[in-house]
Amino acid sequence: MKSHQVINLRHLTPSAYIIRLEKKNFTFKTGQYITLGFSGSIDRREYSIYSAEQDDYIEVLIKDVENGLLSKKLKKCKPGDMLDIDGAFGHFSLKDDEVKNKKFMFICTGTGISPVHSFIHTHPEMDYTLLHGIRHKEEAYEKETYDSNRYVLCTSGENTGDFNGRVTEYLLKNPVSPDTICYLCGNCHMIYEAYDILEKQGVKLGPIHTEVYF
């Protein structure tokens, strides 16, 4: 575990924010996560890495949750504060040989877009479609950083996105080609439902990758 200095905080909505930390000699594979906590504290939480492999900083996207132990404290971080990072962990990763010649579908909800942001910004040349499910349009975190032709915003709480409804409803109406490599990241229910839908659409199980957010 190593201490990293906070560079800045970027507030995206009243509850969601991005912490940027110095990178030092930290290395990771895009899609992986870290555990984060204040230096010296035993309280730690897991966050997917938002930034790209080649960035010279580390970013994590955090949403503060009601009764959350750490997310509310982290929101009060100031530049210069020290946070402990452990990791990187996880196997939610792209395969090098697939990145250049395969078609990808990223399906995520809420802050589950974090590792997908890292995927796309690490490999901007990828052939991908990004399906982001949220309730309200302000949760479309940094949507301007994605290619608008590849980004589909699904809003379930209001008709302000590209599609009015959940990502699973979008998938039912817009079947995915079976040769697509799918990555699912978000809450259990979305993954559970989307997985079933994709399987019925003929996407083989092997290429579906999941990361659960709680």
Next chain:
Amino acid sequence: MKTIAFKTLGCRLNQYETDALASQFQNNNYKLVDFDEEADVYVINTCTVTHQSDHKSRNFINQITKRHKDSILVVTGCMADNAKDELESKDEINYVLENDNKSALFSLVEAHFNGEIKHTDQLNKDRFDYGSTEKGFHTRSMIKIQDGCDNFCTFCIIPSVRGRAKSRPFQDIIDNIQSVIDGGAKEVIITGVNIGRYEYEDYKFDDLVEAILNLDGDFRLRISSLEPDGFGDKFLGLLSHPKMTPHLHLCLQSGSDKLLLGMRRMYTIKTFKDTVEKVRAIRPDFNFTTDMIIGFPGESETDFTDSCNMIQDMQFGHVHTFKYSIRKGTRAERMPDQIPEKLKTERSAILRDIAEACKLKYRSQFVGKTQRVLVENINGNIGRGYGEHYIPVQFEAENLKQNTFYDVTIKKIHTDKDILLIGELI
């Protein structure tokens, strides 16, 4: 001659580490005695995977501190990592040795008898620096290939106490295994926390297994507990190798996809079934055993029924059931819908009955067939050991030798205590 007694709780990896440590002490003129006997040194190699393991570990610590106040007591293992401060606050415990330092137990005890107190900073921290297990407690030779886990399943404390996944150098393992085979070992078990994720330089788990199977010698290879992810078709192909035992302990944990997601497991029921079906298409009597967690947060009646059905569908040879218990610091600790203890107990009983019925059905198919039994215990003319499918077999013969293979025809099954196959020497 000084005496030493060990008590080991928990997983195969702990058993391996105790075996290796016990061998080291014996090789250095210590006498190994039973844990109930008087000893100069007591070592408790603890486990902390459930509340029950914590409870058992504490009970053994209390036993020694009450009965053998003048002996040296060393507490090591995962509880030593997870409850270090609590254990160190007990004056009756002489040393609390975390997993990182466990392999240095001998030097710590030796230093103590030489009047020197070693701080843990002065101890070796190599997680693979264990000697051979030839004088340990088991006939089968366990070989540690990996330690730690990066999977972070939401219920599991092990990544916090065993640390990051680390693989032992490939050639070290091969040399170690060749040396135990040359020394007479007939069954090698490779063990670790998450061995399917073995990765050292360009070698993955299946490369390692292939290299072990290609070693010379009259031995068979057994794989300890394996996660149902991280291995592919190459590994499944190796299961047909003549030296590979037809048994895998694949940890399922739940028969519900919804709960598997909540546990952050990296497979689905379908992928698990596919694996079992692929293997049994080649070898229909292949023994799959598993672990199941009962009462994970949010487990509905439907989820539980799915788990029961899955046991029947997969015809597991054995199911190790655990009632879910909250482990502090894990993600599942903060999950809503925790299941009441009473319901967990009721469900455990139901699931155990189903598992026992499956075990009997599975083992019954061996009557009339042959098993190659590695004899571990001999009592007069009665020999007992495990067949290649990891099922206990008992048979009668004269001049039996321990650590020797015997081909036995299975004649019947005893169901008194455990489900035991009774055979006749061919």
